[in-house]
Amino acid sequence: MPVPFDSQKLYYRSPFGAVEQDTKIFLRILVPRRLKTQKAELCVKYDYDYNWVFTNFLWAGTFDDDTEIWECSFTPDRIGLYWYGFKLHTNEGIRYIVPSDPYNISTIEPSPGRSWQITCYKKGFTTPKWPVGGVMYQIFPDRFNFSGEEKSLKRTDFTRNEDWYALPKWEPDENGEITNSDFFMGDLKGITQKLDYLEELGVSCIYLNPIGEAYSNHRYDTGDYSHVDPILGTDEDFKELCREAKKRGIHIINDGVFSHTGSDSVYFNRSGRYGNGGAYRDKNSPYYSWYKFNEWPDNYNSWWGFYTLPEVIETSPEFNEYINGKDGIVRKYMRYGNSGWRLDVADELPDEFIENLRKSVKEENPEAFIVGEVWEDASNKESYGARRKFLLGEQLDSVMNYVFRNAILDFCKGQDARCTMSTIMSVIENYPRPVLRVLMNSLSTHDTERALTMIAGEPLNGRDRRWQAETHLSEEQREMGIKIYKVAAAMQYTLPGFPCVYYGDEAGMEGYRDPFNRCCYPWGWENKELIEWHKKLGNLRKSCSALWDGEFINVYAKERRLEYIRHDDHSAIFCTFNLYDRGVVIDPPPGYADAKPLFGSRLENGKLYVGPLSCEMLILEFN
Known part of the structure; x- marks a missing residue:
């Protein structure tokens, strides 16, 4: 039986991840036919709103002999967080699709659980270009x-x-x-x-x-x-x-x-290093409004209780x-x-x-x-x-x-x-x-x-x-x-x-x-x-441009071995990390069998030999 929903796979949710304002998100759930589901609902709540909003899924056919496909879409229009889940009306009563810890595997349960998160950010938001690809x-x-x-x-x-x-x-x-x-x-x-x-x-x-x-x-x-x-x-x-x-x-x-500032500063001047001025010594100081005195001068708000670090009122x-x-x-x-x-x-x-x-x-x-x-x-x-x-x-x-x-x-x-x-x-x-x-x-x-x-x-x-x-x-x-x-x-x-x-x-x-x-x-x-x-x-x-802003693909993660791919339109890199105290033999993903290992591991006959407590990377460049 396939999982009902996986927010990190494009089959179930597209696009993946946080979205810009007004981006339409397509959602798909897989439901066991034995439940005889009459209606499936997407349940969405904007952060701190009291009410959930319900949208009906459309039945979209069968996945296999035992599983139905239901689909809908949702467009977040306010920046902030949205929380979402799924409600099923079945012959066995109301059921919910909920995420299960710790590996994001969803299950169908008789009561609601945690929700999934959608981060919706400001339309047109950009960050500086120069840090990309650097150190x-x-x-x-x-x-x-x-x-x-x-x-x-x-x-x-x-x-x-x-x-x-x-x-x-x-x-x-x-x-x-x-x-x-x-x-x-x-x-x-x-x-x-x-x-x-x-x-x-x-x-x-x-x-x-x-x-x-x-x-x-x-x-x-x-x-x-x-x-x-x-x-x-x-x-x-x-x-x-x-x-x-x-x-x-x-x-x-x-x-x-x-x-916060220091108490020993031109602004606060508790120790008098800066003469007679400062908020601690003079209520008429131009810096007096920066600080919260409960009882001037010795009782003031300080960072985590350190008297040497008086807090400032940042909204001053x-x-x-x-x-x-x-x-x-x-x-x-x-x-x-x-x-x-x-x-x-x-x-x-x-x-x-x-x-x-x-x-x-x-x-x-x-x-x-x-x-x-x-x-x-x-x-x-x-x-x-x-x-x-x-x-x-x-x-x-x-x-x-x-x-x-x-x-x-x-x-x-x-x-x-x-x-x-x-x-x-x-x-x-x-x-x-x-x-x-x-x-x-x-x-x-x-x-x-x-x-x-x-x-x-x-x-x-x-x-x-x-x-x-x-x-x-x-x-x-x-x-x-x-x-x-x-x-x-x-x-x-x-x-x-x-x-x-x-x-x-x-x-x-x-x-x-x-x-x-x-x-x-x-x-x-x-x-x-x-x-x-x-x-x-x-x-x-x-x-390797794939490391600058490339997509991330989770390839393998189990026990002491972890693998992923980064790729863009110009290059791709397969990264494998082996923390076993023994070497491992792995099958690289399709297309990497002829790549040259970056750190000198052996790659022959389609097998990559990675030593104990080490890593390897295979790079592809596209024309």
């Missing part, structure tokens, strides 16, 4: 490269770590606080010095963690948005970085930290003008040469603020890129009691794709390939096509454990910082981890989206959580094998 590289500025240029600094309230290869300071100070005030002096000129290296990796975009003046090494406690932190250099150094990067076809995007007209105005911070750095913004904690920013930011960014440069930090499925994310509108065409171009990250790493750690593929397919089904092509696909970030540690290390399981500081991969763990990491990176580079390498992952860096995932790049101690692997993957993305 992003994330840099934590203090830890990537020190130019050797000493700065003339006024501040003395920090510690300089002279040993580039040492661990960041991780123990609390005498007051029991983690101040993040140790610096390795990485700077913007240091990044400029390494642009040739990044170009060799195939990098087309650098995402910089915050560079504005701040008093911690992570710089998420903004002290002054309006200029570069003196430890990193000057505004001119940033302009020079953008100019030199542009010569190599590399774009720069900045980290926008707009949900004064704050919005300062950030998004004609001469605001967003446009200032774009005029310096950047190509867009990554928005920190995007799910904590109001819709109104993100929409204002998008208007500002796109007016300055329609091809600028806006990517938001969202850890879950961003198409149906809820925060602050409302469904978010991130991907509907009026806010973000992309999000940090932690969903793919988790799927890839879980597969590497033993998860059944079917579950991994199900997660991948859910994103491809739910996200608008313009977003899919530029999804920011990371394996590690400054907020996660390093991918190599996740793959090969002992699980953290809540252990303390001392354990994290003292625990490293054994030689055996590292050797095994690098093999599996290469498979993970190959998936990262070939799935829909824009792969983002967290600095040093390509060199074999390891580390548990902050600050151990933020060590300095190991210049002179890199893992050459991994670097060459990333160069090869970068070249693959440049040369």
Whole structure:
């Protein structure tokens, strides 16, 4: 008996995935003849509407001796989410077709269950063209490269770590606080010095963690948005970085930290570093309206309860003008040469603020890129009691794709390939096509454990910082981890989206959580094998157009093996990933028997031999 409905197969639903406004969707269900169905209904509910709308299916013949075909169509006309399911009037009573976890297999049940999702996005929504086919590289500025240029600094309230290869300071100070005030002096000129290296990796975009003046090494406690932190250099150094990067076809995007500032800032000024002004010290301050004081000055809303990070009221007209105005911070750095913004904690920013930011960014440069930090499925994310509108065409171009990250790493750690593929397919089904092509696909970030540690290390399981500081991969763990990491990176580079390498992952860096995932790049101690692997993957993305915006076909997913095809009008690539500890022999899809294996596996007599803990790719080019 065929499944009643599968939203991911064109036979049942066309077109597949998220749709533009006013797109007609054709639906087909298969119903057992034994039910003697008199009527079949499509049940649709627009997000947050109370009422379901019912549309009758038409009987369309038989699939086989035991199965009937019913068909109908539906056209969503409002941007947002629609939920849909199927109701059958049968000789056995009312029945429902419902999706079953975890592999999207539908069944017929006597009661309604979960619904399927349709994402409907704004007509004409497009995303920037330049990220397509490229590679992003994330840099934590203090830890990537020190130019050797000493700065003339006024501040003395920090510690300089002279040993580039040492661990960041991780123990609390005498007051029991983690101040993040140790610096390795990485700077913007240091990044400029390494642009040739990044170009060799195939990098087309650098995402910089915050560079504005701040008093911690992570710089998420903004002290002054309006200029570069003196430890990193000057505004001119940033302009020079953008100019030199542009010569190599590399774009720069900045980290926008707009949900809070530092308490030690020109805007709040709790510690008095900036004289007598600031919202904490003066109710007449021009910045007073930015903050929510429950009882001035000491009782104020702060980010996750950290008193050093007072929250801003993003809908404050004064704050919005300062950030998004004609001469605001967003446009200032774009005029310096950047190509867009990554928005920190995007799910904590109001819709109104993100929409204002998008208007500002796109007016300055329609091809600028806006990517938001969202850890879950961003198409149906809820925060602050409302469904978010991130991907509907009026806010973000992309999000940090932690969903793919988790799927890839879980597969590497033993998860059944079917579950991994199900997660991948859910994103491809739910996200608008313009977003899919530029999804920011990371394996590690400054907020996660390093991918190599996740793959090969002992699980953290809540252990303390001392354990994290003292625990490293054994030689055996590292050797095994690098093999599996290469498979993970190959998936990262070939799935829909824009792969983002967290600095040093390509060199074999390891580390548990902050600050151990933020060590300095190991210049002179890199893992050459991994670097060459990333160069090869970068070249693959440049040369294979199927990876730019090609269709995705789920070919095979079971236990420790996963396969898919990407294709467009010019090329196709078959990707197979084997995480068994033994080699496998597979039958490539039709048409691939004469292709040359990219990574040197044996292909003969129509059989592809893929080694243990490895992957292979076969490429076809069309005339």
